[in-house]
Amino acid sequence: MHRTAQEQPLPADLSRTERLIRDRLAPCGDVVLRPFTAEGVPGMKSLIVYCNSMVDGQLIDEQALQALLLRMQSGPAALSSDPADPPTGTPSPTMTLRQAVTEILAGNLLLLVEGRTGAVVFRLERKLGRGITEPVVEGTIRGPREGFVEDPEANITLIRRRLQTPSFRLEWMRVGEQTTTPIALLYLDGVADPRVVRRARLRVRRIRIDAVLDSGYVEELIEDAPYSPFPTVAHTERPDRVAAGLLEGQVALVTSGSPQVLLVPTVLVQLLHSPEDYYERYMIGTATRVLRLLGAFLALTLPSFYVAVTTYHHEMIPAPLFQAIAAQREGVPWPAVMEAFLMEIAFELLREAGIRLPRPVGQAVSIIGGLVIGEAAIRARIASAGMIIIVATTGIASYAVPAYNLSVSLRLIRFPLMLMAAVLGLHGVVVGLLLLLIHLLSLRSFGVPYLSPIMPPKPQHWGDVIFRAPWWKMGGRQ
Amino acid sequence: MRVRRCWGWLLSLLLLGTGCWSRREVNEVAISSAIAIDEERNQTIRITMQILRPTAAVESGQPRSGTFNVTATGPTTAAAIRNLDQQLSRRPEWKHNNAIILSENVARQGVGEIMDFFMRNHQSRLDQWILVTRGKAAAVLVPRFQLESNQGIGIRRLNQSAVHSTAATVPVRLYDFVTSLTNPAEDPVAAAIETVEFPDPSGEGEVNPRIRMRGAAVFQHDRLAGWLDETEARSLDWFRGEATGAMVVVPCRKGPGRGTSVQLISTRSSLQPYWKNGQPAVRATVRATGQLGDLMCQEDLSKHEALVDLQRRTAAQMEAEMAKLMHRLQKDLGSDAVGLGVALERTFPAAWKKMSPQWREIFPKVSVTPEVVVELTQMGTSEGKLISSGGGGK
Numbered sequence A: 001m002h003r004t005a006q007e008q009p010l011p012a013d014l015s016r017t018e019r020l021i022r023d024r025l026a027p028c029g030d031v032v033l034r035p036f037t038a039e040g041v042p043g044m045k046s047l048i049v050y051c052n053s054m055v056d057g058q059l060i061d062e063q064a065l066q067a068l069l070l071r072m073q074s075g076p077a078a079l080s081s082d083p084a085d086p087p088t089g090t091p092s093p094t095m096t097l098r099q100a101v102t103e104i105l106a107g108n109l110l111l112l113v114e115g116r117t118g119a120v121v122f123r124l125e126r127k128l129g130r131g132i133t134e135p136v137v138e139g140t141i142r143g144p145r146e147g148f149v150e151d152p153e154a155n156i157t158l159i160r161r162r163l164q165t166p167s168f169r170l171e172w173m174r175v176g177e178q179t180t181t182p183i184a185l186l187y188l189d190g191v192a193d194p195r196v197v198r199r200a201r202l203r204v205r206r207i208r209i210d211a212v213l214d215s216g217y218v219e220e221l222i223e224d225a226p227y228s229p230f231p232t233v234a235h236t237e238r239p240d241r242v243a244a245g246l247l248e249g250q251v252a253l254v255t256s257g258s259p260q261v262l263l264v265p266t267v268l269v270q271l272l273h274s275p276e277d278y279y280e281r282y283m284i285g286t287a288t289r290v291l292r293l294l295g296a297f298l299a300l301t302l303p304s305f306y307v308a309v310t311t312y313h314h315e316m317i318p319a320p321l322f323q324a325i326a327a328q329r330e331g332v333p334w335p336a337v338m339e340a341f342l343m344e345i346a347f348e349l350l351r352e353a354g355i356r357l358p359r360p361v362g363q364a365v366s367i368i369g370g371l372v373i374g375e376a377a378i379r380a381r382i383a384s385a386g387m388i389i390i391v392a393t394t395g396i397a398s399y400a401v402p403a404y405n406l407s408v409s410l411r412l413i414r415f416p417l418m419l420m421a422a423v424l425g426l427h428g429v430v431v432g433l434l435l436l437l438i439h440l441l442s443l444r445s446f447g448v449p450y451l452s453p454i455m456p457p458k459p460q461h462w463g464d465v466i467f468r469a470p471w472w473k474m475g476g477r478q
Numbered sequence B: 001m002r003v004r005r006c007w008g009w010l011l012s013l014l015l016l017g018t019g020c021w022s023r024r025e026v027n028e029v030a031i032s033s034a035i036a037i038d039e040e041r042n043q044t045i046r047i048t049m050q051i052l053r054p055t056a057a058v059e060s061g062q063p064r065s066g067t068f069n070v071t072a073t074g075p076t077t078a079a080a081i082r083n084l085d086q087q088l089s090r091r092p093e094w095k096h097n098n099a100i101i102l103s104e105n106v107a108r109q110g111v112g113e114i115m116d117f118f119m120r121n122h123q124s125r126l127d128q129w130i131l132v133t134r135g136k137a138a139a140v141l142v143p144r145f146q147l148e149s150n151q152g153i154g155i156r157r158l159n160q161s162a163v164h165s166t167a168a169t170v171p172v173r174l175y176d177f178v179t180s181l182t183n184p185a186e187d188p189v190a191a192a193i194e195t196v197e198f199p200d201p202s203g204e205g206e207v208n209p210r211i212r213m214r215g216a217a218v219f220q221h222d223r224l225a226g227w228l229d230e231t232e233a234r235s236l237d238w239f240r241g242e243a244t245g246a247m248v249v250v251p252c253r254k255g256p257g258r259g260t261s262v263q264l265i266s267t268r269s270s271l272q273p274y275w276k277n278g279q280p281a282v283r284a285t286v287r288a289t290g291q292l293g294d295l296m297c298q299e300d301l302s303k304h305e306a307l308v309d310l311q312r313r314t315a316a317q318m319e320a321e322m323a324k325l326m327h328r329l330q331k332d333l334g335s336d337a338v339g340l341g342v343a344l345e346r347t348f349p350a351a352w353k354k355m356s357p358q359w360r361e362i363f364p365k366v367s368v369t370p371e372v373v374v375e376l377t378q379m380g381t382s383e384g385k386l387i388s389s390g391g392g393g394k
Helices: A003-007 A014-028 A057-073 A075-080 A097-105 A152-162 A194-205 A215-222 A239-247 A275-279 A282-311 A319-329 A336-356 A359-379 A385-398 A404-424 A426-442 A459-464 B002-017 B077-086 B104-109 B112-120 B151-166 B174-182 B230-240 B304-333 B340-347 B349-365
Strands: A031-036 A046-051 A090-092 A108-113 A119-123 A168-175 A181-188 A234-236 A251-255 A261-264 B029-039 B045-052 B067-074 B091-093 B099-103 B129-133 B189-199 B207-220 B223-228 B247-250 B257-276 B279-297 B367-378
Touching: A003 A097, A014 A031, A014 A046, A014 A097, A014 A108, A046 A057, A046 A097, A057 A108, A057 A119, A097 A108, A097 A119, A152 A181, A152 A239, A152 A251, A168 A194, A181 A194, A181 A239, A194 A215, A194 A251, A215 A234, A215 A251, A215 A261, A234 A239, A239 A251, A239 A261, A239 A275, A275 A282, A282 A336, A282 A385, A282 A404, A282 A426, A319 A385, A319 B029, A319 B151, A336 A359, A336 A385, A336 A404, A359 A385, A385 A404, A404 A426, A404 B002, B029 B104, B029 B151, B045 B077, B067 B077, B077 B091, B077 B112, B099 B104, B099 B151, B104 B129, B104 B207, B104 B223, B112 B174, B129 B151, B129 B174, B151 B189, B151 B207, B207 B230, B207 B304, B223 B230, B223 B304, B230 B257, B230 B279, B230 B304, B230 B367, B247 B304, B257 B304, B257 B340, B257 B367, B279 B304, B279 B340, B279 B349, B304 B349, B304 B367, B340 B349
Parallel strands: B029 B091, B029 B099, B099 B129, B129 B189, B279 B367
Antiparallel strands: A031 A046, A046 A108, A090 A119, A108 A119, A168 A181, A181 A251, A234 A261, A251 A261, B029 B045, B045 B067, B189 B207, B207 B223, B247 B257, B257 B279
């Protein structure tokens, strides 16, 4: 198709417009072009175009056709007002062919009138999809139970209800050559850093990709450090978390078709916080937060510490425990690091399989995995009981991390750390952790240092890093 | 890009090429729990090591001993320990060793050179206990503890109970032992350990050897000077302010009776040197708190005066015991196990410099005055005395 023809407004000549659209969309098979005339109104020649799979048939009838017919048939008085300006449609006299195609495929009905450029748009999209349910991954004991769905409009409603303020800003963009997925960029004017908003907008606009089927595509295309295992873009299925993020100056990206909303910029400590920290009283919030930080640290380092200490630093283990570990390891044919790798991989397999298992089989597999493999591995002297405890603790600890993407990357980094521990002992673990620290210090998310507010230090925010200061102690907006 | 790849290769070479240097799996070592050092004829050193058999803890079925002893000789300590490898299928590891037991023979010959190995070797812990036994050291590793799985833990527990409960010995760790060994201003001391044979309580005539810690071995420089009995050992503890749990039995004030027991809870001591007629002298002050253990006298302690009197009599008894010990150390043994030299050096460094070459001659003449203050803080759950016999004799 010629670029020029696509960018020009739809011509006033109805038969030419029809040909243009027919050329473009008729092969689809589900695009309907129907001439529309009212009896007794001879001068009025028009055409309606819509995509059959996207629009609601009942709505076409109720909202578009009947309104138009009424208008046309009610005689000269009604005709004096513009028939191309019906009450339920939006006229767009400068609409280009490209825009028209987008509108049709988005589930809108276009009314084209002889002698007028552009078209009138009726929003008749067929609403499909599930109702709002509880978030699956980010569950909490206390706090709202609503989770996002695939419909972006519904998701924005969920957010907007929590932020009934005039400073709320919403921008729509479309991404993906084939999918033209709508993406909404949300922020609070006067709260979000304008540079961050600009950066986010620019990065989304720059996306060149055929398809966007989930917000994960967007995340990967706009993140700062694609080679880092750490996520610099947060995603959530909780509207309350998005509202909190917007209030903290983050920018949210709602992707059509994805129940996960992206939040940028994201710093490491935010990924370790749970919304519940703020809903519970501050003492409980602080306690659970400290517990969770401990969990993150254990998930990252526990197996490597165990490997390092049992293969290099026996003197660091209390004597009775050392004797117990020695007794358990008696007869295990491979070094501790092999044992650790085997069991960790077994655990990861079990976890991965658990996601895909049909629900009725799930129980059986967890029994086989947990009891049979664990117990049998010890009896067969393939692994020691101590190692099973370590692997199990690590696995549980990794699920204490509230951000799933961070928990996955921590579990991933644990393997090279185990290797370092096996080769160099605790020195290796320390070197590995230092490398990790250096890497974390070099990361930025949309211009914000990843370890902020710890480094660079911003003491005014320290009340909400490891501790959760009581609300009456936290300053105003910072 | 090529440079980066090059670095990557170098880094992986560094990691993989080192080949897990000195990696040692838990089940590739023989864990030592206690080491005994004897001396054979022609100056050969015999090392006996008690090795844990880890599987004994998890094996079911017939009871098997959790330990066994291996022994080897060599011209030096290090060589003797290396020679253990000839019998052991796994490398011995003494990172978790709890006790080093020296035979009287070794101690008399001088322990300075033997201790060198334990201070130099990176595996040896500085907090393991040093003990001396009359007779062969290896014999101490033979009897089984009834409650503990091995000698090392048993000896450690005995030392701990000595600190908190009996004070019948002077518990000394390797670090403290070597510190006083290398310091010319003090002489080392070590706990004494012995095997005793108790007849079986059932009267079957079977004899069960047991291990007992009682008394202490005091050294002059690095050679054993002599033995202290349990009363002397606890006096030494009071000087050093270390073991806190002695039971002091005070004779009754009047009338018949076995005496009053005062259980010490804590003792703090300090040595204060001063000059007396141009001669160095030391005042040893001990502040002890205690509780009443029992009252087997015709006394009524509900009166404040009676209590104060009991405190004074306890202190007097402790002072007498301490003076007796001092006499023994100064006149018989010539061993500064109390550490008078250290106290003098700290307080009068300039005078000590002149004094130190003749310290061995000066030491027996230093006048030492023990001053004990006892405070009874708890009387137990009974008030006064349980029964008043002898016709209400107040």
